[in-house]
Amino acid sequence: MYKQILVAVDGSRSGRRALDEAVKIAKATGGAVQALCVVRHPARLVDVSSGFAEEQVRHSAENDAATAALEEAKLVFAQAQVPGTTRAADASGEEIAAVISRIAAEEDADLVVMGTRGLSGVKRLLLGSVAESFLRMADRPVMLVRDEEAPVA
Numbered sequence: 504m505y506k507q508i509l510v511a512v513d514g515s516r517s518g519r520r521a522l523d524e525a526v527k528i529a530k531a532t533g534g535a536v537q538a539l540c541v542v543r544h545p546a547r548l549v550d551v552s553s554g555f556a557e558e559q560v561r562h563s564a565e566n567d568a569a570t571a572a573l574e575e576a577k578l579v580f581a582q583a584q585v586p587g588t589t590r591a592a593d594a595s596g597e598e599i600a601a602v603i604s605r606i607a608a609e610e611d612a613d614l615v616v617m618g619t620r621g622l623s624g625v626k627r628l629l630l631g632s633v634a635e636s637f638l639r640m641a642d643r644p645v646m647l648v649r650d651e652e653a654p655v656a
C-alpha cells in the first residue's frame with residue numbers, strides 16, 4: 504500500500520506529529536519514510552556596511568533549524584526501527600509547496616504526510632498555508648495532521 508512515505512518536517516509541533524504518523528504508517532505497511540525539510544532563503548535587501556553579518560546569522564539559524572528537525576527524524580526512525588532517510592531542500596525562488604511536490608515526484612512517494620496548524624479566517628488569509636497550497640497541486644495521496652487534538656464535545 505504505502506511503501507514510500509514522504510513527510511515534511513520543519514521543527515514545529517505539527518511537523519513532529521506528522522513525522523510520528525508517517526512512522527506509524529510505515530510500521531503498519533512495511534514501508535520506508537523520507538523526512539524532508541525545505542529551507543527558504545528569501546532574497547533580502549542587505550546593508551552592505553552592516554547587514555551582511557545579519558544575513559549570515561539568518562541563514563545560519565534557518566539551516567540550524569533544518570538540521571535539528573532532520574536529526575530528530577533520524578532519532579525517531581531509529582527508535583521505531585523503521586527504515587528512513589532525511590533530506591534538506593532549498594526553496595530559493597520556489598514556493599515550499601512546489602518543492603515538496605517536486606521531491607514527492609522524484610522519490611515516487613506513495614503518500615505525503617504534512618502537519619498543519621489549522622488556521623482559519625483572517626490568520627489563514629494573511630499567513631497562507633503550505634499544506635493548503637500543496638493540496639491544490641498534489642497528484643498523490645496526502646495526509647494532513649493537525650497541530651493539536653480537536654476538543655471532544
